[in-house]
Amino acid sequence: MGHTEAAKWALKAGGPKVEKIIPEVRSEAAKSADFTVAQTLLKLGISTFTQEEKDHCLRRSMAVETPVENIKAWIEFGGRIDDKFLDDKLRFAAENNRFQVGEYDKVLSQFYPEDKLNQNLMAAVSDEDLTQAKQWQLLGGKAATSEIEERIEHHYRNNPLRMLSYWC
Numbered sequence: 001m002g003h004t005e006a007a008k009w010a011l012k013a014g015g016p017k018v019e020k021i022i023p024e025v026r027s028e029a030a031k032s033a034d035f036t037v038a039q040t041l042l043k044l045g046i047s048t049f050t051q052e053e054k055d056h057c058l059r060r061s062m063a064v065e066t067p068v069e070n071i072k073a074w075i076e077f078g079g080r081i082d083d084k085f086l087d088d089k090l091r092f093a094a095e096n097n098r099f100q101v102g103e104y105d106k107v108l109s110q111f112y113p114e115d116k117l118n119q120n121l122m123a124a125v126s127d128e129d130l131t132q133a134k135q136w137q138l139l140g141g142k143a144a145t146s147e148i149e150e151r152i153e154h155h156y157r158n159n160p161l162r163m164l165s166y167w168c
Contacts, residue, residue, distance in 0.1 A: 033056075033061040033074070034070065035070050035077070051078065054074065054078050054080070057079060058074040058075060058079030059085060062108070071104075091120075093105040094132050100138075117141035121133050121143060130156075134156050
């Protein structure tokens with residue numbers, strides 16, 4: 001029986017004080033970064049996660065690309081995203097040379113400053129890398145002018161092999 005299950009059982013059975021196993025359950029939550037474990041603790045009336053623990057769990061869940069719901073839950077619970085980590089993740093997504101952006105990357109881009117998304121898109125256009133510019137656009141970046149948006153869309157329509165390589 002896992003620590004979380006033991007805590008639930010102890011509450012129901014009125015057995016050993018739950019406080020005795022709380023540190024182990026919190027440790028389990030921090031190791032797994034699974035928000036369902038944290039929810040169990042919250043339901044047990046234990047909401048004493050430190051900011052450091054919340055941040056750690058959020059970073060861990062993003063690093064191992066857990067389900068998007070898990071990441072959203074840690075953010076809503078108060079986890080803060082490390083700007084460098086977020087920047088690295090989104091740059092990797094933009095440099096991936098495919099015209100599809102995953103749900104995971106879209107969720108992360110919601111916490112990226114909009115002006116940075118726009119700057120990165122325009123930097124890709126300046127470098128004549130319209131494939132990467134399209135990626136930044138899919139992540140939420142906006143082109144400075146409609147002419148630039150048209151250039152990106154024209155490139156997108158004229159390079160169907162990039163889309164095909166994603167699906168193969």
